[in-house]
Amino acid sequence: xxxxxxxxxxxxxxxxxxxxxxxxxxxxxxxxxxxxxxxxxxxxxxxxxxxxxxxxxxxxxxxxxxxxxxxxxxxxxxxxxxxxxxxxxxxxxxxxxxxxxxxxxxxxxxxxxxxxxxxxxxxxxxxxxxxxxxxxxxxxxxxxxxxxxxxxxxxxxxxxxxxxxxxxxxxxxxxxxxxxxxxxxxxxxxxxxxxxxxxxxxxxxxxxxxxxxxxxxxxxxxxxxxxxxxxxxxxxxxxxxxxxxxxxxxxxxxxxxxxxxxxxxxxxxxxxxxxxxxxxxxxxxxxxxxxxxxxxxxxxxxxxxxxxxxxxxxxxxxxxxxxxxxxxxxxxxxxxxxxxxxxxxxxxxxxxxxxxxxxxxxxxxxxxxxxxxxxxxxxxxxxxxxxxxxxxxxxxxxxxxxxxxxxxxxxxxxxxxxxxxxxxxxxxxxxxxxxxxxxxxxxxxxxxxxxxxxxxxxxxxxxxxxxxxxxxxxxxxxxxxxxxxxxxxxxxx
Amino acid sequence: xxxxxxxxxxxxxxxxxxxxxxxxxxxxxxxxxxxxxxxxxxxxxxxxxxxxxxxxxxxxxxxxxxxxxxxxxxxxxxxxxxxxxxxxxxxxxxxxxxxxxxxxxxxxxxxxxxxxxxxxxxxxxxxxxxxxxxxxxxxxxxxxxxxxxxxxxxxxxxxxxxxxxxxxxxxxxxxxxxxxxxxxxxxxxxxxxxxxxxxxxxxxxxxxxxxxxxxxxxxxxxxxxxxxxxxxxxxxxxxxxxxxxxxxxxxxxxxxxxxxxxxxxxxxxxxxxxxxxxxxxxxxxxxxxxxxxxxxxxxxxxxxxxxxxxxxxxxxxxxxxxxxxxxxxxxxxxxxxxxxxxxxxxxxxxxxxxxxxxxxxxxxxxxxxxxxxxxxxxxxxxxxxxxxxxxxxxxxxxxxxxxxxxxxxxxxxxxxxxxxxxxxxxxxxxxxxxxxxxxxxxxxxxxxxxxxxxxxxxxxxxxxxxxxxxxxxxxxxxxxxxxxxxxxxxxxx
Numbered sequence: 001x002x003x004x005x006x007x008x009x010x011x012x013x014x015x016x017x018x019x020x021x022x023x024x025x026x027x028x029x030x031x032x033x034x035x036x037x038x039x040x041x042x043x044x045x046x047x048x049x050x051x052x053x054x055x056x057x058x059x060x061x062x063x064x065x066x067x068x069x070x071x072x073x074x075x076x077x078x079x080x081x082x083x084x085x086x087x088x089x090x091x092x093x094x095x096x097x098x099x100x101x102x103x104x105x106x107x108x109x110x111x112x113x114x115x116x117x118x119x120x121x122x123x124x125x126x127x128x129x130x131x132x133x134x135x136x137x138x139x140x141x142x143x144x145x146x147x148x149x150x151x152x153x154x155x156x157x158x159x160x161x162x163x164x165x166x167x168x169x170x171x172x173x174x175x176x177x178x179x180x181x182x183x184x185x186x187x188x189x190x191x192x193x194x195x196x197x198x199x200x201x202x203x204x205x206x207x208x209x210x211x212x213x214x215x216x217x218x219x220x221x222x223x224x225x226x227x228x229x230x231x232x233x234x235x236x237x238x239x240x241x242x243x244x245x246x247x248x249x250x251x252x253x254x255x256x257x258x259x260x261x262x263x264x265x266x267x268x269x270x271x272x273x274x275x276x277x278x279x280x281x282x283x284x285x286x287x288x289x290x291x292x293x294x295x296x297x298x299x300x301x302x303x304x305x306x307x308x309x310x311x312x313x314x315x316x317x318x319x320x321x322x323x324x325x326x327x328x329x330x331x332x333x334x335x336x337x338x339x340x341x342x343x344x345x346x347x348x349x350x351x352x353x354x355x356x357x358x359x360x361x362x363x364x365x366x367x368x369x370x371x372x373x374x375x376x377x378x379x380x381x382x383x384x385x386x387x388x389x390x391x392x393x394x395x396x397x398x399x400x401x402x403x404x405x406x407x408x409x410x411x412x413x414x415x416x417x418x419x420x421x422x423x424x425x426x427x428x429x430x431x432x433x434x435x436x437x438x439x440x441x442x443x444x445x446x447x448x449x450x451x452x453x454x455x456x457x458x459x460x461x462x463x464x465x466x467x468x469x470x471x472x473x474x475x476x477x478x479x480x481x482x483x484x485x486x487x488x489x490x491x492x493x
Numbered sequence: 494x495x496x497x498x499x500x501x502x503x504x505x506x507x508x509x510x511x512x513x514x515x516x517x518x519x520x521x522x523x524x525x526x527x528x529x530x531x532x533x534x535x536x537x538x539x540x541x542x543x544x545x546x547x548x549x550x551x552x553x554x555x556x557x558x559x560x561x562x563x564x565x566x567x568x569x570x571x572x573x574x575x576x577x578x579x580x581x582x583x584x585x586x587x588x589x590x591x592x593x594x595x596x597x598x599x600x601x602x603x604x605x606x607x608x609x610x611x612x613x614x615x616x617x618x619x620x621x622x623x624x625x626x627x628x629x630x631x632x633x634x635x636x637x638x639x640x641x642x643x644x645x646x647x648x649x650x651x652x653x654x655x656x657x658x659x660x661x662x663x664x665x666x667x668x669x670x671x672x673x674x675x676x677x678x679x680x681x682x683x684x685x686x687x688x689x690x691x692x693x694x695x696x697x698x699x700x701x702x703x704x705x706x707x708x709x710x711x712x713x714x715x716x717x718x719x720x721x722x723x724x725x726x727x728x729x730x731x732x733x734x735x736x737x738x739x740x741x742x743x744x745x746x747x748x749x750x751x752x753x754x755x756x757x758x759x760x761x762x763x764x765x766x767x768x769x770x771x772x773x774x775x776x777x778x779x780x781x782x783x784x785x786x787x788x789x790x791x792x793x794x795x796x797x798x799x800x801x802x803x804x805x806x807x808x809x810x811x812x813x814x815x816x817x818x819x820x821x822x823x824x825x826x827x828x829x830x831x832x833x834x835x836x837x838x839x840x841x842x843x844x845x846x847x848x849x850x851x852x853x854x855x856x857x858x859x860x861x862x863x864x865x866x867x868x869x870x871x872x873x874x875x876x877x878x879x880x881x882x883x884x885x886x887x888x889x890x891x892x893x894x895x896x897x898x899x900x901x902x903x904x905x906x907x908x909x910x911x912x913x914x915x916x917x918x919x920x921x922x923x924x925x926x927x928x929x930x931x932x933x934x935x936x937x938x939x940x941x942x943x944x945x946x947x948x949x950x951x952x953x954x955x956x957x958x959x960x961x962x963x964x965x966x967x968x969x970x971x972x973x974x975x976x977x978x979x980x981x982x983x984x985x986x
Contacts (some may be wrong), residue, residue: 017540021514024521036717036736038774044731047510051544224529238537242530385751 001071005078008064011055012085016279019051019240027244031228042108049104056092059329065089077276080463082280089093091158094143096156101105103136106410110490114407122426123378123396131374131407135369141368152368155412160287160419161465165365168415169476171422172361174480175354179487180388183352186339186491197327199252202320206250210319211260215245217312218298219450221266224271232318232346233264235295236246240278253313253320254336255347258299259453265298268293268450272458290466293427295452300350300421301428306333307441312482339491341389343398349492350421354483357418359384360403364411416456422483423470425456429482430474494564498571500729501557502773503675504548505578508773510731511545513731520729520737524721535601542597558582570769572912572958577774584651587636595736596629602904607900616889624867626902627860634861645861648905652781653912654958658858660971661908664915667853667973668847672980673881676845678799679832679984688828690820695813697816700742703812704753708738711791713757713945717764723841726752726821728759728788735764736763746813747829748840751792758791759784765951772960775955781906782960785913786920787946793843793914794921794979796940799826800934834882836891842915843983845882847976850911852877853896857904920950921968922975 026047031042055061068074068082108127117126117466141154153164215227220243230246237243244264247256277283285291302308309316309329310392318327324332339351348356363380366372372380381400385390393399405413431452441446456473471476518538524533561567561575603622610619636715646657708720713736722740731735740749740757762778770776778784795801802809802822812819817825833843836856841849856873859865865873874893879885886892898906924930924945932942949966963971 013536013540014544017537017544019539020534021518021541023515024517027516028521032719032721034715034717034719034735037713037731040732040734041513043506043772044510044513048514051507051510138805153745221529224527226525226527228525238530239533241526241533279536 001073004064004067004071005074007196008061008081008085009069011061011064011282012081012131013279015052015055017050018055019312020279022048022052023236023238029083029245030232030234046101046104050101053092053100056088058096061085062093063172064087075244076463077280077282084462086282090144091214095140096297100140101192103133103140103409104302106136110407110408110409112405114146114401117395118401121395121397121401123401126401127374127377129153130377130406133406134374134411137409137411138368141356145390150369152412154366155368156415159410159413159416162290162413162467163419163478168361170460171419171480172358172415175358175418176388178484179221179354180350180427182487182491183339183341183493184390185415187350188339190338193334193338193367194331195338197331198325198335200323202324203251204251206320207253208258210253210316211247211249211256213266213315213319215264216262217444218261218264218268218446219273219308220245220267225267227260231423233263233265235270237267237270237284238302240271240273240275245331254326258303258336261303262295262299265295268295268298268453271456272450272454273461276462284462286457286460286462286464286469287466288416289419289423290457290469291415293423293466294420294457297424297428298419299454303426303439304337304350305334305438305441306330307438309333310442311444336489342387342400343385343390343391343393351487354418354421355388357414360414361418364414368411377401419466419478422464422480424477424480425483425486426470428486462476494561494566496562497557498566500603501554501561501574501578502550504554504557504575506645506772508545508548509774511541513540515545516729516731518818522737523723523727524724535536537946539594539597541836543594546585546590546593547580551735554578555582564772568973569956570773570775573775574773577955581774582945583637586626588633592629593633595628596633596902599625599629600900603900604897604901607894607897611890611894614890614894619894620867622872623870623899624781626899627867627904630902630904631861632895643862645905649908650905652906652909654780655960656782656908656912656971659852664973665908666914667977668851668911669881670849671977673845676832676834676848677883678986679844680834682926683831683833684862686827686831687824688831690816690824691747691828693816695746697742699813700746700880703746704740704742704749705810706805706808706812707750707753708757708760708780710937711754711761711939712755712764713738713760714764719758720753723951726756728756728763728967730760730763730777733764733766733768733776750809751796751829751942753786754796755792758788759944761791762951765943765947766954767952770954770956776955779950779955779957779962781909781954782912782916783950783962785910786916786959787913787950789914789978790917794917795930795934797826797830797843799823801932802826803935803937804937807823830950830983834884836878836882836884836886837895839895844980846912847914848881851881852909853907863905912959912971915973916959916971916978918976919963919967919972919981948963 010218022045025041025048029038029041031037040160065082065085068078071222074082079092079124106129110133116125117358123196138151141151145151145154150165156163156165156168205344212227216222223244224241226242228243228244228246229248231248233245233247235243235245245260247263247269269291273285284296284465304401306329309332311363313329313332317327339349341352341355342348344355345356359381362384363372363377366380367377378396380402382392428437435448435452437449440446460469468477515538518534522534551806555811558578560569560577563628566904567575589638597625603626607619612614630648631644634644634723638644638647643658649656649658649661705720709715717734717736719737721737721739724741726738726740728736728738738753738760740753740756752903762784763789765799766778767775778787799822802825806822806825810820832842834848835841838846838849852874856865856870860867860870870891871889875885878892920931928941928945930942933939950962953962961969962968
């Protein structure tokens with residue numbers, strides 16, 4: 001056994017090295033690379049990706065896995081490595097290589113077409129390529145679908161193991177029924193809240209200092225991490241000793257402030273993964289949803305709470321100077337907790353955010369299920385925004401063209417955002433029974449909260465999936481009711 | 494033929510992708526990566542390097558090359574690709590893989606030991622590992638040495654094809670005989686030159702603006718390049734559309750000013766390589782020496798000339814402010830052209846620089862030739878500094894421990910620095926006969942000079958080696974006399 005597993009490890013290390021290189025290229029591309037480099041660099045990334053695929057679909061890897069299974073006697077970690085590898089193999093083994101290469105090229109063209117279409121508010125120019133992407137993704141999903149499994153469920157499973165449309169239909173119904181009326185009330189109250197002090201020509205250097213301070217405050221380590229700037233904030237990691245976050249500095253300081261706390265939440269997850277897991281197929285966060293759970297827990301559940309700001313608000317005022325410095329904490333708290341329906345998902349408040357995802361979930365289900373043609377996308381999009389958020393985009397740029405995901409071929413990804421919030425609420429109510437969260441925040445003891453999460457979630461990487469984590473941490477399976485309760489307590493009259 | 498070459502290209506592209514990834518990791522490591530990441534990242538780089546070596550030493554590659562040779566009918570470019578590939582194969586094919594892996598690990602440990610030894614001025618702690626490195630490198634060179642070829646000549650050939658100790662002995666003898674007395678005179682005159690205005694608490698932001706301005710002024714393109722900060726300035730490139738330089742900002746502004754011009758000189762070379770060569774084995778500068786020729790030509794030959802500064806000195810004064818702004822250009826020119834022997838190579842002026850290299854060349858020859866044991870290195874080093882530069886290090890940190898090269902296993906590299914200066918002078922005198930260099934500088938027409946170099950040198954990549962370039966550009970083989978003439982004209986009484 002030991003010998004077979006050692007051989008497997010060596011082969012997986014080669015795959016991991018290729019993957020890590022691709023992560024670094026992506027990071028570099030988003031944060032630093034000169035704009036003229038893209039075409040030439042893409043050729044290199046394409047080759048690395050092919051070399052990776054060759055390992056994953058090689059007879060050598062399949063044989064090693066088979067031998068591991070036959071020989072048995074796997075430790076828990078080895079068992080998980082074999083399982084994740086099997087899943088990765090089954091994700092790729094039936095995909096025709098030439099077709100997949102054509103798809104990668106299609107997608108890399110498509111993001112450019114999408115960006116131009118969004119800029120020029122020209123959905124028609126994006127529609128044909130989107131239709132092609134959907135058709136490719138459906139073909140690939142069909143290669144992998146189990147007996148009776150819907151194509152959209154195949155896609156959902158890539159981002160959130162153990163979740164399918166049956167569970168998500170229930171979840172989103174709950175959201176719709178509860179949040180739509182709640183948002184209407186909260187929105188009226190929010191109109192009166194002043195926010196002028198959030199956008200008062202604060203210098204970028206102050207925003208940078210605040211970003212660095214907040215990242216460190218929640219526990220991000222600059223010895224094992226990097227903070228850079230990119231058009232859209234994101235987190236990535238080479239391994240558990242090199243985790244990188246980005247932010248952007250704009251007119252409104254709450255944008256970078258909360259994006260940094262959000263990304264630091266992602267980063268703490270990856271930094272907290274055990275040393276014996278990192279650089280193996282088990283050495284990443286359990287799922288997209290569990291990742292969003294960590295980031296949104298930090299950004300919203302604790303990051304927008306009064307207790308979080310009490311010990312540091314003075315320091316933050318010092319960093320930004322006037323007018324923030326003389327703005328009462330209560331005004332600041334009110335401003336960063338306004339709930340007003342808007343058109344843009346990434347700018348949405350905590351309450352309406354779930355409705356933005358609801359729209360996308362319902363549409364994806366129809367698109368993949370063949371019940372909606374791309375040509376009718378804008379009108380369906382606009383109709384749902386009117387119905388759920390009470391507002392309607394005046395242009396497709398502000399509507400159906402706002403997100404990059406579909407142009408990248410990502411379908412089934414959006415629901416994870418909302419699931420993350422729901423996981424977070426479920427964990428939060430349980431956590432409060434075990435440790436005095438508010439007191440800890442008030443005393444600036446972020447380390448205790450981080451250790452709680454590390455101990456129960458972070459360290460395990462992919463040893464457990466998100467539902468198993470929820471069961472182990474909270475004693476029950478996934479349930480949307482905590483999320484609804486949380487939103488009602490926070491935004492109810 | 495076409496089909497075989499196409500197969501060869503595909504395999505070489507895989508190797509190039511792995512190599513480009515390693516370049517990016519190295520760049521990232523020097524400019525950005527968190528310090529805690531090194532150990533884990535090294536594992537990934539080790540795997541990429543192994544995957545690269547496997548391609549280079551594969552039977553598949555050897556067979557393709559053999560078939561190309563047999564089928565014949567190669568174009569000029571194809572011929573060069575095959576030739577460079579053959580050389581790369583022969584560089585690696587006889588090196589025992591396990592031994593080489595052990596060597597890479599040794600070297601990665603050694604740079605840490607060297608850094609500590611330098612910090613603590615403790616040569617004895619570095620000596621054993623240095624002895625081991627030398628012994629490994631000699632073994633590897635022995636695997637590759639041709640009949641009658643000395644081991645040091647094998648090493649020299651890696652950096653400068655067509656150069657060996659026979660040529661270099663002559664070259665360095667000329668340097669010694671001419672520069673040693675010249676430096677003595679120039680140094681006396683230099684004592685009186687004031688330099689206070691070069692280190693007057695100029696803010697880093699001004700240094701940054703000047704660095705960007707100067708890089709662009711000589712022709713560096715930020716659409717296809719990046720300027721970052723690292724402990725030691727360097728240039729690297731992913732391909733001809735992504736060329737990156739670094740600098741550092743210290744107390745003395747001439748340090749970053751001239752390092753940026755120097756690195757931009759390297760960068761212009763890589764940016765100027767033809768599109769059909771980049772990302773092939775021919776798509777890099779011809780040699781280390783020809784690269785240093787470009788960088789030193791920009792830094793010293795034109796970069797320290799009055800004509801270069803005339804059109805931009807006002808702008809530079811504006812960027813830095815007082816006291817530079819009111820310092821006469823003649824004072825600035827005198828200050829940046831002082832020639833005073835010092836202990837540190839990287840801080841050396843143009844005139845004494847060659848003597849620093851001379852010391853290293855003579856010592857490397859002895860170390861590899863077995864005529865000098867590592868234990869006696871410090872006293873031999875100090876003796877040579879006394880003899881050639883008239884000064885003696887008070888500590889090994891300022892002496893034999895100052896350079897990282899030997900700890901990285903680089904022997905035979907140093908001579909390229911001096912050769913670069915000599916190539917530059919030879920090209921300069923010829924260039925002056927063809928285009929009015931000084932007038933162009935005075936008119937700010939840097940583009941004409943860049944085009945001259947691009948047309949005659951840059952575009953060819955490795956299609957020609959440095960001696961062939963010199964012959965084609967100047968009509969004669971390498972000759973040290975232009976360099977001596979240049980130094981005498983500039984620094985003679």
